[in-house]
Amino acid sequence: MKFEESRRLRELPPYLFAEIDRIIRKKRSRGIDVISLGIGDPDIPTPEGIVRKLQKAAENPENHRYPSSYGLDYFKEAVAEYYMKRFKIKLDPETEIISLIGAKEGIANISYVFIDEGDYALIPDPSYPVYSIGTVFAGGRIYSMPLKEENNYLIDLDGIDKKIARKAKLMHINYPNNPTSAVCSSDFFEIIVSFAEKNNIIVCHDNAYADTYFGSSKPCSFLNADGAKDVGIEFYSLSKTFNMTGWRIGCAVGNKEIISSLGKYKTNVDSGVFNAIQYAAAEAFKNYEKYSRNNNIIYKKRRDMTASILDNIGIDYYTSNATIYIWAKVPEGYTSRSFAELVLNKADVVVTPGSSYGKQGEGYFRISLTIEDARLEEALKRIKDSL
Numbered sequence: 001m002k003f004e005e006s007r008r009l010r011e012l013p014p015y016l017f018a019e020i021d022r023i024i025r026k027k028r029s030r031g032i033d034v035i036s037l038g039i040g041d042p043d044i045p046t047p048e049g050i051v052r053k054l055q056k057a058a059e060n061p062e063n064h065r066y067p068s069s070y071g072l073d074y075f076k077e078a079v080a081e082y083y084m085k086r087f088k089i090k091l092d093p094e095t096e097i098i099s100l101i102g103a104k105e106g107i108a109n110i111s112y113v114f115i116d117e118g119d120y121a122l123i124p125d126p127s128y129p130v131y132s133i134g135t136v137f138a139g140g141r142i143y144s145m146p147l148k149e150e151n152n153y154l155i156d157l158d159g160i161d162k163k164i165a166r167k168a169k170l171m172h173i174n175y176p177n178n179p180t181s182a183v184c185s186s187d188f189f190e191i192i193v194s195f196a197e198k199n200n201i202i203v204c205h206d207n208a209y210a211d212t213y214f215g216s217s218k219p220c221s222f223l224n225a226d227g228a229k230d231v232g233i234e235f236y237s238l239s240k241t242f243n244m245t246g247w248r249i250g251c252a253v254g255n256k257e258i259i260s261s262l263g264k265y266k267t268n269v270d271s272g273v274f275n276a277i278q279y280a281a282a283e284a285f286k287n288y289e290k291y292s293r294n295n296n297i298i299y300k301k302r303r304d305m306t307a308s309i310l311d312n313i314g315i316d317y318y319t320s321n322a323t324i325y326i327w328a329k330v331p332e333g334y335t336s337r338s339f340a341e342l343v344l345n346k347a348d349v350v351v352t353p354g355s356s357y358g359k360q361g362e363g364y365f366r367i368s369l370t371i372e373d374a375r376l377e378e379a380l381k382r383i384k385d386s387l
């Protein structure tokens with residue numbers, strides 16, 4: 001029998017981090033000590049209080065049945081409490097919040113909710129691959145919005161083709177930004193809101209790195225911009241803030257019609273998040289300062305160490321006070337790919353080639369700080385020796 005994948009799946013390249021994982025496994029199976037600075041997957045354990053909450057909730061048979069696709073009230077109330085304390089934003093748990101099986105799930109699925117065959121989505125370049133993947137799966141077309149270092153990786157809205165802007169259905173944005181680590185102010189989000197209102201575009205803001213910052217100024221929420229709730233939603237992930245990548249839990253918050261449509265879609269394709277995980281996530285939200293403080297101390301130390309070693313090697317990088325990534329320029333004479341291959345082959349170190357995040361990422365590579373200090377230092381030393 002011949003199994004033919006759908007055209008949409010055939011046309012997609014392998015998922016970036018699945019491909020990197022395949023290369024790492026192959027090397028490790030040959031006994032090679034590979035150090036991965038690839039995926040942003042925190043090495044720090046989930047805080048104990050959150051794990052205890054899961055254990056307790058998992059013992060309760062009431063939690064063993066189907067959850068609601070929209071999320072437990074208790075979970076959504078904790079999200080609302082967090083948004084109020086952290087961003088001073090009032091959310092109605094009933095209509096303006098929905099649970100997700102990780103932010104990635106919501107980001108991929110939002111395209112099915114609003115994109116019809118041939119519709120445009122405006123997507124930053126470089127960016128987290130799932131914005132484009134979701135668009136392509138839903139039959140949509142990608143219109144790239146270049147992020148340039150000279151603009152501090154902010155989107156240049158004047159550069160967007162006006163005819164496309166009028167036709168576009170969705171816009172994906174993400175600050176603090178993956179992969180560049182750039183941050184933006186709520187003033188910038190206000191400019192996005194006016195653009196979206198003018199062109200009737202739904203804005204989807206990915207705020208996965210909101211609580212990973214090192215300076216005194218905290219990243220804001222898209223919903224801090226006046227009018228944001230009229231045009232869009234925000235995805236929040238517990239993965240990076242609370243070291244919960246494996247738990248698969250996040251949420252979408254904001255415009256109630258968009259949330260309701262996403263819920264309508266989700267009730268048809270998934271059955272929500274295990275209730276015990278939602279109780280544990282609520283514990284995280286209710287005590288977010290206590291549970292995230294330690295991470296930022298650790299990442300700052302790693303960021304400073306990496307910056308000083310890169311300075312020493314003579315590799316340029318973008319300076320930012322947020323995210324778990326360093327966005328660096330490949331040394332002269334290399335492309336993103338040839339540099340990633342060099343360090344993989346000569347140093348057994350994995351970095352992510354910037355070109356995997358879009359054309360504009362060419363000439364860059366990304367380092368993830370989610371590895372213990374000594375291994376990070378060793379990896380950077382190996383990169384230095386390989387040049």
Ligand code: MLT
Pocket residue numbers: 038039040041104128178368
């Ligand atoms: C990344 O490394 O870009 C992220 O960890 C991937 C993800 O969040 O799915």
